[in-house]
Amino acid sequence: MDIVELLLSGRRGRRVLWEFVLASEAQALSEFADHPLHSAMYYASYQVEACRGDSVIMFGPGADEGRTVTVSVEELAKLISATMLLPVTDQILQKSLESSVVHARYWQEPDGEDTLLAAPALRNALCRVAEYIVASGLTQQWLAPVDLRTQFHVEFDQPDPAGSMTSTGSSVFDKLLRWKENLILTEARARAEKPTPVTAMIGGEWWSRPSWDLRATTGVFTNQQPIGMSCVEDAFTWEQAVTRKASVPPSVKVLEISTANDWVQLCRDYGIEVTAHKRHEWYRTTGRDGAWVMPDWFAVSKDYDGVHLSIAGYLALAGECLVVDENFATLIAGWDPDQTYWFTDELRFYAEPDIWNCLDAYNEDCRCGNFQV
Structure with a gap:
C-alpha cells in the first residue's frame, strides 16, 4: 500500500490531511477574515456530536443561530x-502530525472532525491533498524502519531531570511477566464483574501497547526534536521534558509494524483475548461489538528485542478495527508514531540528557512543538 492510500485509510492519516488544508486556508487569509473551511467544519462537527448526544456546548454571541447551521459533507x-494548498515543508507536516495525535481518543467515539473525514463523499477531496503532500517527497521517512542511530527516550516533568537512566531495576522479563499476570487478572475480573450491555458507560483499560514500565523511544524530526516530545496520545500539559539518546545494540531484532497485516499477523501468532475489559471502550471507538485480541507482549519478547510502529503505520492503523479472523478483531491504541518498545535489557543511555522547556504549556493551540532546549 502506498503512502497516499495509507493516509486515506486511517483516521489519524485523514486528520493530518485535514490539518494541512486548514493551515493552508489560515495562511492564505488574514486573521480577521472569514475562514469558510474552518467555519464549515466547526458547524458540521458540532451537529455530528450534538446529534449523537455528546456533551458539546455552543455559547456566545450568535450561538442560538449557530446551533441551527447545517453543513453537508458535499x-x-x-x-x-477549492482551498489553495501551502508549499509542503517539514515544519507544516510536523505540525499536522502533532495535531492529529493530540486529537486521538479510543475510549469514546471519534470527535466530530474525525467522524466527518471518514465520509466517502470527502475521499476525492482528501485524495487530492494526500497526492499533493506525497509528491513533495517529504513523507518517505514515514515508511522507514526504526533508525537505531537516533533513538531518544523522553520523560516529562521529572523532579530530578539529570537523574540517570542507566540503572536496570527489574529486568524486562520480570516487567513483562507482571504485565501479563495483571492482564489475565484484569480480564478475569472484568468477565466476572461486567456482564453488561456493550453500550454501558463503563471505563477501563483501552490501550494495546506493552507495559508502562518498559522503555520506549522514538526517532527525531528533521529539526532534531525527538518525535516523542510532541506526538503523544492522551497527553497531559507539561512544562519540562528530558530527552536522552539511547545506545541500541546493532544486533537487535525489531518487529516492524507498518501495515494492517503486520499487526494482524502479530495477533494471530501471539494473540491473547481481552474482550471483557476492553469491549466497552473499543465498541465506542469502532462501533464493533464482538470478541477482541491484542498481542501478548510477554510471548512476543521471546522472539523479538523490540517492536516499532512506523509513522505511516500509525497514521493508517491507530484506532482502526482490524479483523483477525471470523471471531476476533484487534485495535492499535495508546501508541505514538515512530514509537519503539524495547524487550531487551541492553539499552543504555550514555550521553548527557537534554532538558527542554515548553514555552506555552497551557495554550493548546501553541503547545505542540513550542520548545526551547
Whole structure:
C-alpha cells in the first residue's frame, strides 16, 4: 500500500490531511477574515456530536443561530477542493502530525472532525491533498524502519531531570511477566464483574501497547526534536521534558509494524483475548461489538528485542478495527508514531540528557512543538 492510500485509510492519516488544508486556508487569509473551511467544519462537527448526544456546548454571541447551521459533507468536499494548498515543508507536516495525535481518543467515539473525514463523499477531496503532500517527497521517512542511530527516550516533568537512566531495576522479563499476570487478572475480573450491555458507560483499560514500565523511544524530526516530545496520545500539559539518546545494540531484532497485516499477523501468532475489559471502550471507538485480541507482549519478547510502529503505520492503523479472523478483531491504541518498545535489557543511555522547556504549556493551540532546549 502506498503512502497516499495509507493516509486515506486511517483516521489519524485523514486528520493530518485535514490539518494541512486548514493551515493552508489560515495562511492564505488574514486573521480577521472569514475562514469558510474552518467555519464549515466547526458547524458540521458540532451537529455530528450534538446529534449523537455528546456533551458539546455552543455559547456566545450568535450561538442560538449557530446551533441551527447545517453543513453537508458535499459542501465540505467543495471547500477542501477549492482551498489553495501551502508549499509542503517539514515544519507544516510536523505540525499536522502533532495535531492529529493530540486529537486521538479510543475510549469514546471519534470527535466530530474525525467522524466527518471518514465520509466517502470527502475521499476525492482528501485524495487530492494526500497526492499533493506525497509528491513533495517529504513523507518517505514515514515508511522507514526504526533508525537505531537516533533513538531518544523522553520523560516529562521529572523532579530530578539529570537523574540517570542507566540503572536496570527489574529486568524486562520480570516487567513483562507482571504485565501479563495483571492482564489475565484484569480480564478475569472484568468477565466476572461486567456482564453488561456493550453500550454501558463503563471505563477501563483501552490501550494495546506493552507495559508502562518498559522503555520506549522514538526517532527525531528533521529539526532534531525527538518525535516523542510532541506526538503523544492522551497527553497531559507539561512544562519540562528530558530527552536522552539511547545506545541500541546493532544486533537487535525489531518487529516492524507498518501495515494492517503486520499487526494482524502479530495477533494471530501471539494473540491473547481481552474482550471483557476492553469491549466497552473499543465498541465506542469502532462501533464493533464482538470478541477482541491484542498481542501478548510477554510471548512476543521471546522472539523479538523490540517492536516499532512506523509513522505511516500509525497514521493508517491507530484506532482502526482490524479483523483477525471470523471471531476476533484487534485495535492499535495508546501508541505514538515512530514509537519503539524495547524487550531487551541492553539499552543504555550514555550521553548527557537534554532538558527542554515548553514555552506555552497551557495554550493548546501553541503547545505542540513550542520548545526551547
